[in-house]
Amino acid sequence: MKVIVTGGAGFIGSNFIFYMMKKHPDYDIICLDSLTYAGNLSTLKSVMDNPHFKFVKLDIRDRDGVYKLFEEEKPDVVVNFAAESHVDRSIENPEIFLETNIIGTSVLMDACRKYGIKRFHQVSTDEVYGDLPLDRPDLFFHEDTPLHTSSPYSSSKASADLLVGAYGRTYGLPVTISRCSNNYGPYQFPEKLIPLMIQRALNNEKLPVYGDGENVRDWLYVEDHCKAIDLILEKGKPGEIYNIGGHNEMHNIDIVKLICDYLDKPYSLIEHVTDRKGHDRRYAIDPDKIHKELGWLPETMFKDGIKKTIQWYLDNKDWWENIISGDYQNYYEEMYGNRKVLDKD
Ligand SMILES: Cc1cn([C@H]2C[C@H](O)[C@@H](COP(=O)(O)OP(=O)(O)O[C@H]3O[C@H](C)C(=O)[C@H](O)[C@H]3O)O2)c(=O)[nH]c1=O
Numbered sequence: 001m002k003v004i005v006t007g008g009a010g011f012i013g014s015n016f017i018f019y020m021m022k023k024h025p026d027y028d029i030i031c032l033d034s035l036t037y038a039g040n041l042s043t044l045k046s047v048m049d050n051p052h053f054k055f056v057k058l059d060i061r062d063r064d065g066v067y068k069l070f071e072e073e074k075p076d077v078v079v080n081f082a083a084e085s086h087v088d089r090s091i092e093n094p095e096i097f098l099e100t101n102i103i104g105t106s107v108l109m110d111a112c113r114k115y116g117i118k119r120f121h122q123v124s125t126d127e128v129y130g131d132l133p134l135d136r137p138d139l140f141f142h143e144d145t146p147l148h149t150s151s152p153y154s155s156s157k158a159s160a161d162l163l164v165g166a167y168g169r170t171y172g173l174p175v176t177i178s179r180c181s182n183n184y185g186p187y188q189f190p191e192k193l194i195p196l197m198i199q200r201a202l203n204n205e206k207l208p209v210y211g212d213g214e215n216v217r218d219w220l221y222v223e224d225h226c227k228a229i230d231l232i233l234e235k236g237k238p239g240e241i242y243n244i245g246g247h248n249e250m251h252n253i254d255i256v257k258l259i260c261d262y263l264d265k266p267y268s269l270i271e272h273v274t275d276r277k278g279h280d281r282r283y284a285i286d287p288d289k290i291h292k293e294l295g296w297l298p299e300t301m302f303k304d305g306i307k308k309t310i311q312w313y314l315d316n317k318d319w320w321e322n323i324i325s326g327d328y329q330n331y332y333e334e335m336y337g338n339r340k341v342l343d344k345d
């Protein structure tokens with residue numbers, strides 16, 4: 001089995017490569033990644049010399065490059081993790097989100113059509129469903145919940161999902177889609193809530209919580225997510241969508257306080273700042289379908305996953321210190337500097 005993993009030098013993609021190489025040591029894995037700011041070759045150093053692994057630096061928008069790769073490699077399966085994924089960046093600069101997330105996905109699927117494929121799997125997000133109100137804890141996203149996006153990021157992912165469905169129906173491409181909730185774990189780029197707060201708390205820097213901090217996210221340990229995708233590749237039905245949630249809803253402010261507690265840092269570091277534009281209030285997935293049909297359930301309790309994650313960032317300071325130096329630091333200071341500190345009451 002030959003699997004192309006796009007975006008494999010990023011957070012979820014790299015964790016998926018590690019998971020697959022352990023679970024299926026006989027599979028050949030090709031990582032296709034353009035190494036944007038969020039992709040890191042150093043993340044993949046433990047697999048670089050494995051004869052079943054190959055890294056190819058390529059942008060999924062590069063049609064000629066993608067076709068050439070497919071012609072040479074004749075992959076059986078493509079799992080598309082490659083995406084611009086950060087909501088705040090999409091609000092500042094939507095264009096690259098549309099190009100990579102929509103056009104890039106269509107280029108990959110055109111290559112699949114041209115060279116043949118057993119499965120094209122699209123890694124998507126629960127953000128395509130929009131948000132749920134805080135005062136209706138009885139409501140959850142289901143696979144047939146209407147798409148109702150808020151940000152340029154989620155709109156680009158929803159557009160890609162629609163295209164994937166269309167390629168399945170019109171061209172008979174064997175496609176599946178998964179929509180996950182918020183992932184956390186090792187190798188996450190420190191612009192996302194959990195690693196950002198860990199890294200800043202360790203440096204005794206202010207912890208910027210958007211708005212009142214009551215927004216809810218459903219946290220999924222990245223390895224559980226990887227297991228679910230592997231199951232979908234093995235047992236999922238072409239044409240189907242599977243939601244993958246952690247069944248673990250938490251308010252942002254509680255996560256930030258928990259990180260302070262683990263790192264023995266004072267809550268006085270926490271600063272409520274201008275809210276994200278269009279900020280989704282609550283995400284919550286009902287994982288019933290993937291549980292009933294494929295037997296998947298999240299295995300990692302949040303209290304264990306967050307401990308493992310914090311410990312990983314403590315043990316791998318070199319990895320993230322390297323990443324946040326230089327350009328990223330300047331970018332972050334600019335973004336963060338634009339946010340006003342809100343009064344406490
Ligand atoms: C960076 C940051 C975030 N936040 C808030 C904003 C959100 O309510 C929550 C999580 O934010 P983050 O940007 O880490 O993740 P989401 O916007 O929920 O989106 C993430 O999860 C979905 C499923 C994807 O599909 C996205 O690709 C992924 O980025 O913390 C703050 O309060 N302060 C901060 O400095």
